[in-house]
Structures are given as structure tokens and as C-alpha cells.
Amino acid sequence: MSDAESPLDADLGPTEQDDFEPVQVFDDGAGMDLRPGADNCYKCTSCDTSCPVAEVNDDFPGPKFQGPEQWRLKRKSDEDIDDSIMSCSNCMRCDDACPSGVPLSQMHNTARGEYVEEQMDKLSTEYIRNRILSNYRTSAEIASKVPRLANFAMNFGPARWVMEKTLGVTSEREFPEFAEQTFREWWQERGGPQVRSEEKRVAYFHGCYSNYNTTEVGKAMVRVFEEFGYEVVVPQQRCSGTPMFANGMLDDAKRAAGINVENFAGLIPEGYDIIASCTSCSLSLKQEYPELFDIDGIQDLASHTYEAMEYLRIHEDLEGELADASVSDRSFAYHAPCHARNQGLDRQAVELFRDVDGVTIEDVGDSCSGISGTYGWKEEKYETSMKIGEDMFDHMDHAEGNVGMTECPTCSMQMEHGTGYDIEHPLQLIEDALV
Amino acid sequence: MPIREDVLVVGGGLAGSFAALAAAESGASVRLLSHKKSTLRQASGLIDVLGYVDGEGPHADPFAAMAELSDDHPYSVVGEEAVREGLRLFDEAVGDAYRGGHTETNALVPTHGGTVKPTARYPESVAPGLASIDGDALFVGFESLTDFEAPLAADHVAASGVPFNVRGATLRFPMAFRADAKVTRYARALDKNERVDGTGVRRALAEAVKEELDGEARVGFPAMLGDDHAEEVRRDLSDRLGAAVFEIPTGPPSLLGLTLEDILFDALDDAGVRMSVGNPVVDYEATDGRVDVVYVDQKHKRVPYHAEEFVLATGGLVGKGIRSNRERVEEPVFGLHVPHPDDRYEWSESAAFGDHAFARFGVVPDGEMRPTTERGEPQFENLRAAGGVVGGANTARENSASGVSLATAAVAGTRAGEEARR
Numbered sequence: 001m002s003d004a005e006s007p008l009d010a011d012l013g014p015t016e017q018d019d020f021e022p023v024q025v026f027d028d029g030a031g032m033d034l035r036p037g038a039d040n041c042y043k044c045t046s047c048d049t050s051c052p053v054a055e056v057n058d059d060f061p062g063p064k065f066q067g068p069e070q071w072r073l074k075r076k077s078d079e080d081i082d083d084s085i086m087s088c089s090n091c092m093r094c095d096d097a098c099p100s101g102v103p104l105s106q107m108h109n110t111a112r113g114e115y116v117e118e119q120m121d122k123l124s125t126e127y128i129r130n131r132i133l134s135n136y137r138t139s140a141e142i143a144s145k146v147p148r149l150a151n152f153a154m155n156f157g158p159a160r161w162v163m164e165k166t167l168g169v170t171s172e173r174e175f176p177e178f179a180e181q182t183f184r185e186w187w188q189e190r191g192g193p194q195v196r197s198e199e200k201r202v203a204y205f206h207g208c209y210s211n212y213n214t215t216e217v218g219k220a221m222v223r224v225f226e227e228f229g230y231e232v233v234v235p236q237q238r239c240s241g242t243p244m245f246a247n248g249m250l251d252d253a254k255r256a257a258g259i260n261v262e263n264f265a266g267l268i269p270e271g272y273d274i275i276a277s278c279t280s281c282s283l284s285l286k287q288e289y290p291e292l293f294d295i296d297g298i299q300d301l302a303s304h305t306y307e308a309m310e311y312l313r314i315h316e317d318l319e320g321e322l323a324d325a326s327v328s329d330r331s332f333a334y335h336a337p338c339h340a341r342n343q344g345l346d347r348q349a350v351e352l353f354r355d356v357d358g359v360t361i362e363d364v365g366d367s368c369s370g371i372s373g374t375y376g377w378k379e380e381k382y383e384t385s386m387k388i389g390e391d392m393f394d395h396m397d398h399a400e401g402n403v404g405m406t407e408c409p410t411c412s413m414q415m416e417h418g419t420g421y422d423i424e425h426p427l428q429l430i431e432d433a434l435v
Numbered sequence: 436m437p438i439r440e441d442v443l444v445v446g447g448g449l450a451g452s453f454a455a456l457a458a459a460e461s462g463a464s465v466r467l468l469s470h471k472k473s474t475l476r477q478a479s480g481l482i483d484v485l486g487y488v489d490g491e492g493p494h495a496d497p498f499a500a501m502a503e504l505s506d507d508h509p510y511s512v513v514g515e516e517a518v519r520e521g522l523r524l525f526d527e528a529v530g531d532a533y534r535g536g537h538t539e540t541n542a543l544v545p546t547h548g549g550t551v552k553p554t555a556r557y558p559e560s561v562a563p564g565l566a567s568i569d570g571d572a573l574f575v576g577f578e579s580l581t582d583f584e585a586p587l588a589a590d591h592v593a594a595s596g597v598p599f600n601v602r603g604a605t606l607r608f609p610m611a612f613r614a615d616a617k618v619t620r621y622a623r624a625l626d627k628n629e630r631v632d633g634t635g636v637r638r639a640l641a642e643a644v645k646e647e648l649d650g651e652a653r654v655g656f657p658a659m660l661g662d663d664h665a666e667e668v669r670r671d672l673s674d675r676l677g678a679a680v681f682e683i684p685t686g687p688p689s690l691l692g693l694t695l696e697d698i699l700f701d702a703l704d705d706a707g708v709r710m711s712v713g714n715p716v717v718d719y720e721a722t723d724g725r726v727d728v729v730y731v732d733q734k735h736k737r738v739p740y741h742a743e744e745f746v747l748a749t750g751g752l753v754g755k756g757i758r759s760n761r762e763r764v765e766e767p768v769f770g771l772h773v774p775h776p777d778d779r780y781e782w783s784e785s786a787a788f789g790d791h792a793f794a795r796f797g798v799v800p801d802g803e804m805r806p807t808t809e810r811g812e813p814q815f816e817n818l819r820a821a822g823g824v825v826g827g828a829n830t831a832r833e834n835s836a837s838g839v840s841l842a843t844a845a846v847a848g849t850r851a852g853e854e855a856r857r
Contacts, residue, residue: 048617310733347711
């Protein structure tokens with residue numbers, strides 16, 4: 001045993017990852033020191049066996065290479081980032097597979113950002129396409145002004161053919177429908193909060209999808225929380241950043257994060273907690289924000305952000321309320337999104353609903369749906385995406401229920417695409433049962 | 436106090452899983468909290484009970500050998516009936532997937548390093564390879580799977596004095612994968628019988644092995660022979676080779692460990708055990724000597740989990756249930772008493788495989804697995820411990836890690852369940 005003082009030896013905390021603070025030791029002016037993370041890797045390859053992309057794509061080197069190995073290579077000499085980093089779907093399953101606290105997804109996000117910044121041609125079709133896809137909110141904002149026209153145009157055959165040929169957006173998928181009234185328009189129309197409370201206050205991070213597309217999820221969130229006596233506010237907001245991280249557009253993500261932090265963090269001293277209904281949004285605010293950006297108030301925002309059902313489980317007797325409720329007979333095939341797994345929330349829907357009168361719910365297994373946000377929308381990734389999803393489709397097919405359920409908007413696209421089922425969000429079932 | 440169960444088990448490895456199953460048998464509601472995915476994928480998938488005592492062995496009868504253990508060994512504390520109870524729980528959970536339950540005698544299982552390990556339960560696919568079975572054996576390894584060196588492993592097994600001839604051969608796997616492809620990739624190719632050069636990979640593999648086969652009655656491969664259709668893969672290869680086919684347990688990522696992980700998940704789910712995986716337990720609150728609540732660090736938030744009874748199964752020094760720094764050794768969640776010499780140079784021996792003191796570091800349990808204070812009193816009335824966090828056993832040297840986990844889990848889980856239901 002060396003007598004040299006090691007910061008890890010001195011630390012008796014239970015996890016390296018949570019105690020891990022990026023510090024600047026190399027004076028290269030940018031980036032964060034990921035050395036303690038890389039040094040924790042003892043190459044057991046647990047991460048590689050949990051990677052859904054590596055499972056179907058023999059050419060993908062896997063998370064261990066993308067994270068600690070690539071990091072070491074770069075330290076040794078001025079190596080470029082390997083372009084395979086763009087095939088990582090950012091499902092982040094490697095994070096909780098690692099028994100040694102290596103911050104894999106943080107390393108991947110950092111490497112991907114560097115690759116896009118320094119090695120990708122900004123005039124290439126791929127860059128432009130990725131930029132458009134990751135800034136979904138911008139397109140959706142325009143489309144939602146003319147929802148009917150947009151719904152027609154976006155799924156108009158010849159237009160889709162052109163999009164595939166010129167932009168590399170797969171024509172295999174149906175674009176999600178834009179709601180005729182956005183969630184925020186509905187919120188304005190109803191006159192904002194219907195419940196006022198000094199003690200029970202939440203600020204809703206609805207994200208893009210429940211604002212422009214599945215507005216019923218946002219409405220269910222509001223009604224359920226108001227039923228429990230919460231004052232709900234809906235601050236102005238930008239994209240959570242999830243699609244931007246996955247495409248290495250860290251500047252875009254940082255800009256959006258800055259606005260979100262500004263609009264939400266100020267509410268915390270007034271007693272508000274932040275609630276998201278999309279599990280990728282909640283994971284982004286909880287984990288990726290403080291891991292990637294140094295913005296005043298970002299840690300405070302992260303540690304006050306909750307997934308909606310998680311919040312009710314912690315603060316209300318949700319289980320007890322549901323035990324006394326009943327709904328007309330429904331059968332669900334539930335898929336846990338990877339980003340829910342990462343928060344330890346992958347079992348809560350099944351555990352909560354399986355004893356509710358009238359509800360049958362079956363977990364369709366631990367496979368990834370394969371779409372991973374914008375990933376499955378890319379023409380060159382579509383096939384990989386569907387291969388990853390095969391297990392889930394198969395299990396959904398065998399499940400008793402013929403309505404799908406998940407918390408993630410793009411998982412729900414994939415579930416619908418692969419099975420033709422209608423897909424619901426758990427909040428909608430809670431609304432049915434309790435409101 | 437909304438998130439509440441009768442029994443809360445902290446730790447999702449072998450000990451945690453079986454403590455949860457034992458508690459669930461009593462009718463209690465049970466939740467399992469695990470920081471990370473199951474560590475079983477790093478384990479061999481073998482279930483050992485006791486092979487060596489003080490470096491002597493292998494012992495044929497683990498129960499007889501227990502008499503030689505010191506009084507503070509977990510087996511001495513819980514008694515051999517608890518070990519039998521742990522094995523019963525295991526046998527019920529895994530069903531036909533495992534063998535060895537027909538006898539109390541240790542089986543001798545060749546491992547990928549070529550040692551012969553005394554083992555109480557072993558996966559069905561391992562069974563034809565036992566060193567106690569007569570019949571010459573061929574070990575087959577592959578150039579691209581560098582973790583298993585078949586000729587070396589075979590020489591080691593031969594040198595241990597087995598009553599048959601054993602020989603190793605390194606072949607080229609009939610399909611080419613990327614240089615560092617995992618065993619899971621090979622398993623999938625065999626599972627799906629992927630095509631190679633106009634034929635199925637199983638057939639191509641059997642033909643390559645057949646050329647090497649020289650009358651041996653059985654052929655061993657590193658554990659890679661399929662996943663969802665493993666039985667079919669083995670039968671197919673066996674038919675084509677005219678020899679029994681078996682798997683040799685490997686290091687991580689261990690296919691046999693992954694399979695056991697899946698089996699246990701199903702068993703826990705069937706038993707109604709709730710599971711929350713992905714965040715560590717970092718703190719607790721207690722009143723009047725009873726733990727009321729533990730706190731999970733959910734991405735920098737403290738989320739409370741309440742219960743009547745608690746079981747701590749967070750592992751030993753390797754599993755991070757016990758931590759050490761330059762001054763002391765600690766149990767980090769509850770700050771439980773972990774006896775150790777003040778001088779840290781007494782924690783280890785100079786010989787790498789010596790009888791290290793650190794290997795025995797852990798909490799000191801009373802008769803019903805409650806960790807005790809320095810004065811020997813239970814630290815908390817309703818906190819029990821199971822598995823590697825319990826001190827007193829050098830499980831690596833004894834080949835006893837799984838048995839200690841099962842026996843202590845049986846006692847801790849059953850008592851926790853009974854108390855919660857009172």
C-alpha cells in the first residue's frame with residue numbers, strides 16, 4: 001500500500017460518483033478533469049454487456065471504450081475522438097451497470113460534444129440534420145402555429161421522401177401529431193393555477209412533447225397534482241437538453257439550460273419543487289445539468305427536481321389512494337424507459353398499478369425500446385433502432401394488455417410504431433383513477 | 436411516511452435477494468434497494484458452501500468441516516440448520532436450472548483458470564464437466580476469447596490429480612467478430628444459430644471441434660453456449676459431436692452470473708418483492724434503538740424509505756459495504772462496529788494468498804444476525820445483516836462466500852419477516 005495520500009482513500013462516502021466533483025487540473029482552458037472517473041474503471045466490461053447498441057451493432061466499440069479508454073488515449077497523445085461516439089444513443093444504461101462509480105454517460109457526453117465541436121463539418125448534412133432534430137422545440141413551435149397543415153405536410157409522402165434524401169430523416173416513421181391547442185395555450189385559457197397553496201407548491205417542467213404533442217399528459221399532471229392540493233405553476237421554459245446532449249450540441253443545450261435555470265431556480269426559495277412528467281427531462285435536470293454545466297443555481301435546480309409520480313410517492317400516500325380507487329377494466333403492457341431506470345424509477349408504475357382494481361399491468365422486460373429520442377429518426381440508425389426494439393415488440397405482443405404504457409415520449413413513438421398499440425402515460429391512469 | 440414496507444432489504448446481491456425472499460415467505464411486504472445492477476454478472480454463478488478451513492482441503496462434506504471453524508465464523512453463529520435453510524431457499528428459487536441438491540457432498544467444478552472448486556450448487560450446463568465424473572475431457576478455447584486459455588486450464592486440472600485425461604485446444608471460432616467481442620456476442624450467435632459460410636454456426640463449430648476430438652467423452656467450452664436457448668445449443672452440439680458438452684464458469688462478464696441474475700429477478704418478482712435499483716442508501720434515522728427510516732441518495736436528494744424491519748446486505752470490502760481508509764475500517768450507512776487492529780500494517784499478511792485479517796473485517800452479529808456494539812449488545816433492535824458485510828469469515832480462502840450469504844440471509848430475512856408480522 002502506498003503511503004501517498006489519495007483523495008479516494010480518504011473518502012468514506014458510499015459512492016465515488018456522488019462525491020465526484022469535476023476539478024480543473026490540466027490547464028487546457030476547457031473541459032473538466034475526468035481522471036478519477038477513468039481511474040475507477042477496472043475493465044470488468046459490465047457496461048458493455050448492458051449496452052443496447054453494442055448488442056445489435058458489431059461495429060460499435062461499447063461504453064467502456066467510449067468513456068475511460070478513449071479518455072486515456074486522449075491524455076497520452078493528441079488523438080481525435082473516434083466517430084463511433086455518434087452511434088452511442090445516450091440511453092445511459094452503462095451508468096448504473098458500473099460497479100465502480102465511473103461516470104460513463106458524463107464521459108460520453110463530453111467526448112461527443114468535443115467531436116461535434118472540433119471534428120464535425122458544420123456544413124455537412126449530418127450536422128444540419130442533427131441540429132434540426134435536436135432543436136425539436138424550434139420546429140414544433142412553428143408547426144404548432146398551423147397544426148393541421150403541419151400534420152398533413154409532415155406525413156406527406158413526397159415531402160418525407162425529400163427529407164430522407166436530403167436530410168437523412170427516415171421516412172419509415174410517422175411524425176407525431178401536433179395538438180391543435182398546445183398545453184401552454186390550454187393553461188392560459190383555463191386561467192393558470194386553480195389551486196393556491198403556501199405549503200404545497202410545484203413548478204411543472206412539461207418539456208416540448210407534452211406541450212406540442214401529447215397535451216393530455218400535461219393536463220393529467222396538472223389535474224392530479226391539483227387534486228392532491230398542490231399549487232401548480234408553469235414557468236416559461238426551453239428544451240431540457242436531452243436531444244442536444246445525444247447529438248453533441250452542448251452549446252445549444254447550455255443556452256437552453258441557462259434559461260431553464262433562470263426561470264425555475266428562483267422559485268425554489270418560495271417553496272416550489274420542480275416536477276417533470278417526461279423521465280428524460282427529469283434525468284437531464286437532475287443529472288446531466290450539474291455534470292456538464294457550471295451555471296449559478298444549477299445544482300439547486302438539480303436537487304429540487306423530481307419525476308411526477310416519484311414526487312407523489314414520496315410526499316403523498318399515492319399507494320393508499322390508489323388502493324381505494326377503481327377504474328373500468330384496462331390492461332397495459334408497460335415499458336420502463338432507460339432514463340427512468342437510471343433514476344431507479346423503472347418499477348414504480350408496475351408496483352403501484354398492479355393492485356389497482358380493474359387494472360392489469362405487465363412489465364414487458366428490461367430491454368431498451370431502441371428509439372432513444374432522435375436516434376431512431378436518423379435514416380442510418382433506423383435499422384439499429386428497430387433491431388434493439390425487437391425484444392420489446394415481442395414482449396408487448398405476448399403481454400395480455402393491448403394498450404402500451406410508458407413515461408417517455410419517444411419510447412411511446414417506438415412502441416406505437418412497432419405494435420400499433422395506443423400508448424398512455426402513467427399520469428393519465430392516475431387521473432382516471434383519482435380525479 | 437408514504438414509501439413504507441414491512442421489511443426493507445438494502446443490497447441487491449445474493450444475500451440481499453435471498454433475505455428478501457426469506458422475508459417474503461413470512462407474508463411480509465418487502466422492498467429491495469440496490470445501488471447498482473446486480474453484481475452477480477461479475478460472479479461465476481457457482482454456489483459454494485465450504486471447501487477449505489484454515490487452508491486445508493478440499494473438504495468433501497462442508498457440513499462436517501464446519502465443526503472446525505472458529506466460534507465467530509458466521510456458520511458457527513447461525514448453525515448448520517441455517518445453511519440448509521439457505522440452500523432450500525436457493526433450490527426453490529432456481530428450480531431445474533441448478534444441480535447439486537441431491538447430495539450434501541461438495542461437487543468438484545473445473546473453473547476457467549483450471550482450479551477445481553468445491554461447490555454445493557452449480558448450473559445444469561456445468562454438470563457434465565465435474566471432476567468427479569469419469570471420462571476423458573477436451574477443453575476448447577478460442578483465439579479471440581483471450582480470458583480462457585484452454586491448454587493451460589486443462590494442464591492445471593490434470594495436475595490436480597483428476598482420475599481422467601484432460602487436454603486443451605485453442606481453435607478459431609467459425610464466425611469473426613470484432614477483436615474484443617464479449618462472450619455475450621458469441622452466445623447470441625449460437626442462440627440464433629447465425630449463418631456462416633452457408634451453414635449454421637452451431638454446425639460449423641461442431642465440425643471444427645470434431646477435427647480436434649480424439650475419442651474424449653466430453654467437451655468443455657467457456658460459458659458462452661447460448662442464453663435464451665442454451666439447452667438447445669448444448670444438445671445440438673452434443674448430438675453433432677457424439678460427446679457430452681459442458682460449460683466452464685468464467686470471470687466477468689459472466690454468462691452464468693447473468694443467467695442467475697435473471698432467475699433471481701423473476702423469483703423476487705413472483706414473490707411480490709418490490710425493487711428500487713440505481714441509488715445508494717446513505718443515511719438513517721433511529722429512535723429508542725430502532726431504525727425508523729433509511730435515506731436513499733436520489734441524485735443529490737434524500738428520499739426516505741420506511742419499514743418495520745431492516746436487513747443490511749451491502750457486501751464486504753470489495754462490495755463497498757465495508758470501507759477502509761488509512762486510519763480505520765467502517766460500515767458507512769449505520770456506522771456499525773467493525774473490529775480491526777489499530778495498526779493498519781496488521782490488516783494484511785505479506786504473502787498475497789496469506790490469511791489476511793482484512794478478509795474477515797465486517798460487523799459482528801448476534802444469534803439472529805443483529806450487528807452488535809463493542810459491548811456485544813445489538814446496535815439496533817430491528818436491524819439485521821447478511822452476506823459479505825458480516826465479518827468473521829475469509830470467504831475467498833474458504834470457498835464459502837455464497838453459503839455465508841445464503842445462511843445469513845435465511846436467518847436475517849426470516850427473523851425480519853416474522854418480527855414485522857407480529
